[in-house]
Amino acid sequence: MKKTLYILIALTAFAAVSCDSFLDRQEDEQLTEPKIWASFNYTRQYFFNCMGYAPNDANDFYSSVPYFGATDEASMTWNYAYRYINFGSWNATTVPNDYFNYRYQAIRDCNIFLKNVLNCSDPVLESDASRKSQLQLWYDCVRFMRAYNYFLLMRDYGPVFLLGDELLDFTASTQELQRPRNTWEECVNYVVDEMTYCAENLPAKQNSANMGLPTRGAALAVISRLQLYSARPLFNGNNLYRTMRNPDGTALFPAEFDPQKWVAAATAAKRVIDLGVYELHKDKDHPENPYLNYYGVFQQDWNDELIFCSGGYQSRWALGVHSSPTDIATGTAYGGWGPTQSSVDSYAMADGRYPITGYDRAGAPLVDSRSGYPAAEREFDLVSIVNPFLKALECSDADATSNSPRMYKDREPRFYVTVYFPGTGWKHGEAVGRAYFANGAAGHTTHDYPITGYLVNKWADHTVDSYQGQWGTVTFPTFRYAEVLLNYIEAVLECEANGVTGPDVDHALAMQLWDSLRERSGMAPIMDIYTDADTDGLIDLVRRERQVELAQEGLRYYDVRTWMIAPEVCNGPVYGLDTDVKASRTVTAVPGEMWTRKAVEQRVFRSNHYLYPFLQRELDRNTVLVQNYGW
Numbered sequence: 001m002k003k004t005l006y007i008l009i010a011l012t013a014f015a016a017v018s019c020d021s022f023l024d025r026q027e028d029e030q031l032t033e034p035k036i037w038a039s040f041n042y043t044r045q046y047f048f049n050c051m052g053y054a055p056n057d058a059n060d061f062y063s064s065v066p067y068f069g070a071t072d073e074a075s076m077t078w079n080y081a082y083r084y085i086n087f088g089s090w091n092a093t094t095v096p097n098d099y100f101n102y103r104y105q106a107i108r109d110c111n112i113f114l115k116n117v118l119n120c121s122d123p124v125l126e127s128d129a130s131r132k133s134q135l136q137l138w139y140d141c142v143r144f145m146r147a148y149n150y151f152l153l154m155r156d157y158g159p160v161f162l163l164g165d166e167l168l169d170f171t172a173s174t175q176e177l178q179r180p181r182n183t184w185e186e187c188v189n190y191v192v193d194e195m196t197y198c199a200e201n202l203p204a205k206q207n208s209a210n211m212g213l214p215t216r217g218a219a220l221a222v223i224s225r226l227q228l229y230s231a232r233p234l235f236n237g238n239n240l241y242r243t244m245r246n247p248d249g250t251a252l253f254p255a256e257f258d259p260q261k262w263v264a265a266a267t268a269a270k271r272v273i274d275l276g277v278y279e280l281h282k283d284k285d286h287p288e289n290p291y292l293n294y295y296g297v298f299q300q301d302w303n304d305e306l307i308f309c310s311g312g313y314q315s316r317w318a319l320g321v322h323s324s325p326t327d328i329a330t331g332t333a334y335g336g337w338g339p340t341q342s343s344v345d346s347y348a349m350a351d352g353r354y355p356i357t358g359y360d361r362a363g364a365p366l367v368d369s370r371s372g373y374p375a376a377e378r379e380f381d382l383v384s385i386v387n388p389f390l391k392a393l394e395c396s397d398a399d400a401t402s403n404s405p406r407m408y409k410d411r412e413p414r415f416y417v418t419v420y421f422p423g424t425g426w427k428h429g430e431a432v433g434r435a436y437f438a439n440g441a442a443g444h445t446t447h448d449y450p451i452t453g454y455l456v457n458k459w460a461d462h463t464v465d466s467y468q469g470q471w472g473t474v475t476f477p478t479f480r481y482a483e484v485l486l487n488y489i490e491a492v493l494e495c496e497a498n499g500v501t502g503p504d505v506d507h508a509l510a511m512q513l514w515d516s517l518r519e520r521s522g523m524a525p526i527m528d529i530y531t532d533a534d535t536d537g538l539i540d541l542v543r544r545e546r547q548v549e550l551a552q553e554g555l556r557y558y559d560v561r562t563w564m565i566a567p568e569v570c571n572g573p574v575y576g577l578d579t580d581v582k583a584s585r586t587v588t589a590v591p592g593e594m595w596t597r598k599a600v601e602q603r604v605f606r607s608n609h610y611l612y613p614f615l616q617r618e619l620d621r622n623t624v625l626v627q628n629y630g631w
Contacts, residue, residue, distance in 0.1 A: 290522030338450025452576025
């Protein structure tokens with residue numbers, strides 16, 4: 001199994017090379033020659049090439065994609081190009097980490113494969129039925145990958161142009177290669193139809209030799225996320241895009257809001273639920289421990305909550321090294337992946353009530369007095385806190401205890417699993433160290449430190465000694481069952497808010513699923529806490545639940561954009577702790593001056609930032625390609 005997946009990983013790296021525009025003329029060269037399809041082994045290599053176009057979600061986050069650092073939940077200390085998104089300093093000639101051409105290269109390679117794979121003429125197939133069936137599996141997997149690349153394009157650019165099975169003739173004139181954008185609805189329907197085919201033909205689970213390849217559930221999960229995005233305001237009749245048209249006058253985006261899209265989103269999520277294949281992960285030895293339950297989703301390879309892991313089984317090095325504090329012990333660590341203060345504030349208290357309801361103009365928190373959270377002026381009062389996640393990892397009382405602000409006391413389990421706050425223990429194997437993040441103290445002696453004063457905790461394997469080069473392995477949850485449950489809950493509540501229903505719109509089921517999600521993390525049912533919440537209030541609450549449950553997994557970037565709340569949460573000052581306070585390497589406590597809310601960055605989000613712009617050179621070459629709004 002590992003050998004197969006290492007091949008997949010190697011080919012992912014091989015495929016991720018720079019590429020020119022798909023509209024550029026280029027020779028087809030050897031890959032389309034008949035001899036490729038006369039060999040089973042060559043055909044298999046081409047298959048791995050096609051599957052290698054899947055993003056490596058456990059590795060690309062810190063340099064190649066903006067989905068972690070260019071949203072309100074985190075700040076990355078490294079000065080990669082996607083930070084231009086945060087500061088508004090990008091345009092159609094300087095698009096950070098643009099994957100437009102790469103995705104169309106993937107689609108073209110997939111089309112070549114799909115046209116030829118079932119005609120493989122290797123004589124060995126005549127006497128080997130298992131290899132013949134392997135060809136069909138490869139066909140279905142590559143069809144998934146082709147549709148998935150369209151989905152990846154759509155979430156960044158909105159509607160794009162669809163090629164279907166067409167193999168572009170690169171000997172044609174530039175004029176003949178002109179392609180207008182299809183409408184949003186055409187793109188959605190195409191991906192849904194393709195993924196529906198995949199769901200009907202891919203296995204419910206892959207065997208051990210094919211772990212990491214897409215399944216029926218993976219195809220349905222893509223449909224669920226796409227239908228959810230399509231129902232949200234960004235792609236459902238918003239005023240900004242209403243007048244965007246192709247040169248022939250065709251409207252690219254829906255002009256009017258359609259509440260039936262919420263019914264479609266509920267149905268899509270329900271199809272995954274009805275498979276009966278997935279379940280919320282719980283620790284097999286301690287199923288009542290909410291800390292191990294939640295941590296295990298990211299710690300236990302191939303657990304039953306995982307639907308699709310883009311990148312497959314791999315080393316945890318990239319995730320771990322960028323979220324482990326420097327200076328605690330010898331070894332490599334570049335800990336600079338910092339949750340923002342607003343991300344820290346998003347977590348509920350231990351009973352499940354969210355304490356921070358908003359902020360005043362000065363950035364001070366507005367506190368729900370029923371939550372047990374201290375008044376804003378007392379939130380940094382120091383108290384003794386026993387970190388319950390460290391206790392779940394069997395740390396001693398001394399190692400788990402810190403003198404820390406009251407804001408970190410009695411929070412919900414997902415907080416302690418996800419967020420490392422300064423001064424608490426950092427477990428690495430059998431040892432426990434502490435980082436303080438003041439300037440000069442442990443965790444901040446180089447440029448590799450979290451400017452917000454916090455580190456992401458959930459991606460480190462705390463059971464191995466990372467400072468001796470042990471990082472563990474990971475199957476990154478590109479799609480997991482908890483997300484599907486949240487998709488369903490949101491869609492059902494939005495159906496109620498908009499006065500529509502359908503056979504899969506079941507309020508009682510939605511609330512039952514919500515209760516199970518919170519129970520896994522040790523909290524009371526939502527309606528036991530918010531007894532007077534109406535439908536609009538529950539919609540706000542499920543958005544909070546989604547923000548916390550899926551924190552630092554790359555989905556918040558698209559959530560704030562498709563909900564169209566980015567101008568409020570991704571514009572203006574980003575707060576953290578004051579990591580500029582001076583300290584020495586030998587300090588054994590966080591300097592008191594560091595405990596304050598400080599603006600550490602100034603972000604810019606404009607109305608044209610919801611979608612990526614097309615590069616100007618693509619507009620120059622493809623004159624019927626309409627630029628996105630505001631660029």
